[in-house]
Amino acid sequence: MKYLFPILAILILPRATAAQEKPRGKVEVTRKVDYYNVRGRNSAELRAAMNAKGPLNEAQGKRFDARTDWALSWDGLDFDRALAAKGIFRLTKWTLKLEAKVILPRWENERDGLPFERRRWRVYLARLNLHEAGHVKLAEQTAAALDAAFGKLGFFPSQKKLETAVKTRAEKILRDYTAKHGEYDRRTRHGKTQGARFP
Numbered sequence: 001m002k003y004l005f006p007i008l009a010i011l012i013l014p015r016a017t018a019a020q021e022k023p024r025g026k027v028e029v030t031r032k033v034d035y036y037n038v039r040g041r042n043s044a045e046l047r048a049a050m051n052a053k054g055p056l057n058e059a060q061g062k063r064f065d066a067r068t069d070w071a072l073s074w075d076g077l078d079f080d081r082a083l084a085a086k087g088i089f090r091l092t093k094w095t096l097k098l099e100a101k102v103i104l105p106r107w108e109n110e111r112d113g114l115p116f117e118r119r120r121w122r123v124y125l126a127r128l129n130l131h132e133a134g135h136v137k138l139a140e141q142t143a144a145a146l147d148a149a150f151g152k153l154g155f156f157p158s159q160k161k162l163e164t165a166v167k168t169r170a171e172k173i174l175r176d177y178t179a180k181h182g183e184y185d186r187r188t189r190h191g192k193t194q195g196a197r198f199p
Contacts, residue, residue, distance in 0.1 A: 023151045025094040026076075027143050031136065032099070035106040042117055043199035046107060050198075055103045064190060065198070066128050068135035070100045072143055072174065074150075079162060083155075089162040090155050098143040102132045124198040131191030134184055142177035149173055 038049035055067035078093040105128075107113070107121055149169045156162040188194050 023090065023092050023153075025096060025147045025150055027096045027098065027147050029140060029143065030097075030099045032101045034101060034103045036103065037108040038105050039108050041109075041112050042114070043120065046121070047199060050105055054105065065105060065196070066132050066191075067103045068100060068132045068139070069103070070098065070135070070139035070142075072099075072139070072146065073097050074146070074170070077166065079159065084159070087157060088155050089157070089159050091150055091153050091162060091166065094147075094150050096143050096147055096150075098139060100136045100139050102129075102136065104128060104132070120199065124196065127195035127197075128191060131188060131194050131196045134188070135181060138177060138181055138184060142173065145177065146170060146173050 036053055036055070038046055038053060040046040040049050050065050051063060054063035054065050056063050057067065074094055074096045076093060076095040077091060080088075080090050080092050083090055104125070110118055110121065113121070146169075150166065153162070153165050153169065156165060190196075
């Protein structure tokens with residue numbers, strides 16, 4: 001699977017806030033499903049088509065039947081102005097944006113297949129969807145973990161140190177959850193143990 005998590009430059013907005021405001025963030029999640037078309041009259045032809053056209057994992061140099069891409073970014077970071085005037089910096093507001101895209105195969109000429117082949121395909125597609133939903137869930141957990149971490153950052157003697165703390169914490173969480181995606185794929189053998197096997 002391929003995961004994208006661009007780390008944006010941190011921009012802390014100059015905005016007046018009430019003293020000792022409780023930190024709070026907002027998480028926006030966008031989910032999307034894309035398809036690539038395959039053609040075939042039987043399982044062998046469909047397998048060959050997916051092997052040739054499935055989404056490429058560039059890091060591994062191989063194609064898979066499906067893939068989940070996700071990108072997590074943040075903006076609208078703000079700090080407590082009343083505390084900042086005293087030389088104390090604390091993050092009070094932020095927005096996290098998660099975009100998750102699942103890429104799945106679509107049997108373009110399914111009507112040409114025999115009934116038992118069509119049934120087999122639909123079961124397979126449901127299991128493949130289940131596997132990719134696990135990746136989407138992990139991406140959502142990443143956003144939730146980052147949101148919780150931003151709320152617990154604490155106090156810093158300068159804006160620069162606060163910005164460094166945000167970046168450091170975010171990078172660690174992204175590393176940890178990227179590893180969880182890899183472990184999920186190893187444990188499920190890229191969905192095979194969940195029934196995502198065709199034919």
